[in-house]
Amino acid sequence: MPEPAPGEVRVRVEAAGVSAYDAMLRGHWFPGSPSMPYTPGEDFVGIIDKLGAGVTGLDVGQRVGGWTFGDAGGYAEYLCRPAGDLVPVPQGLDPAIAVALIVNYLTASLALHQTAQVTTGERLLVQGAGGGLGSALLQLGREVGLRTYGCDATSKQALIVADGAQPIDYQSENIVARSHTLTNGGADVVIDLIGGARQLLRSWRALRPGGRLLMLGMVGTLRSGSWIVLPSLIMLGLFAVWPRGRRIAKGPGMDDYPRANPDWYRDSLSGFFEMALTGRLKPQIAQKLPLQDAAEAHAMLEAGDICGKIVLVSGTYTPT
DSSP states (O other), X not given: OOOOOTTEEEEEEEEEEEOHXXXXXXXXXXXXXXXXXXXXXXXXXXXXEEEOTTOOSOOTTOEEEEEOTTOOOOXXXXXXXXXXXXXXXXXXXXXXXHHHHHHHHHHHHIIIIIISOOOTTOEEEEETTTBHHHHHHHHHHHHTTOEEEEEEOGGGHHHHHHTTOEEEETTTSOHHHHHHHHXXXXXXXXXXXXXXXXXXXXXXXXXXXXXXXXXXXXXXXXXXXXXXXXXXXXXXXXXXXXXXXXXXXOOOOTTTHHHHOHHHHHHHHHHHHHHHHTTSOOOOEEEEEEGGGHHHHHHHHHHTOOOBEEEEEOTTOOXX
């Protein structure tokens, strides 16, 4: 049993999110991956079990959620985290729904507002829109008045429609031609979650003049392996030196922005919780699995057929 240090809180975990980032770290797809053994899990929701010395403003028995800021450890029954990293979860919000809001919606908000700097009425195309992060991008884009389009497989079209976007089926349609038709000349912003040189070229060609491209992760490594990383970076470099009226969107990332801006982190997360409680945000849960089935969750993620976010739940999880 971990003991909270001064300023920390011990949480009895009810729900932990499963992400492509977890799988890529576990598979050592890029430099800096942790050495084994280690516990994955970036986002979690649970009940405060014990307060460390000096902690105020939180109470034992209170439900909270948070992000580990890259430290991982969420796939566990108990977790100790700094008190300042925890945000109260409002009564009535299901822990599985709450945990699905944390990393995905923070990442989506940062990408849309600080990096892509979207404005009302713009056209947003999300490549890989059927996963948890893609769904978050579409929902938050809808909230600020964007015209949204989501590209993914046939099996994920219904999810994209439910998120208020126009679907594009990469299995049966020409992505570039279809996106230009739907957007009347191309998207203002394309956010690519897949990666790979050919995929990025399609995203680049889907932009209208003056549009901007943001590569937000490389989910393609789950199927194709880490060999796609270098070609992706080379392709982005070519776009930078030969923009042809388009540009690469650059801005702060999740690796440093939330930690440097704790008020943004807490205020954004509290806002997402309240919006979900009132039905304005509806994170898509692909499946809830017991914590001991984490390996199965990763296998499902890597197969690429899931719609939304997989959540691991502990024996103390109670749906709300």
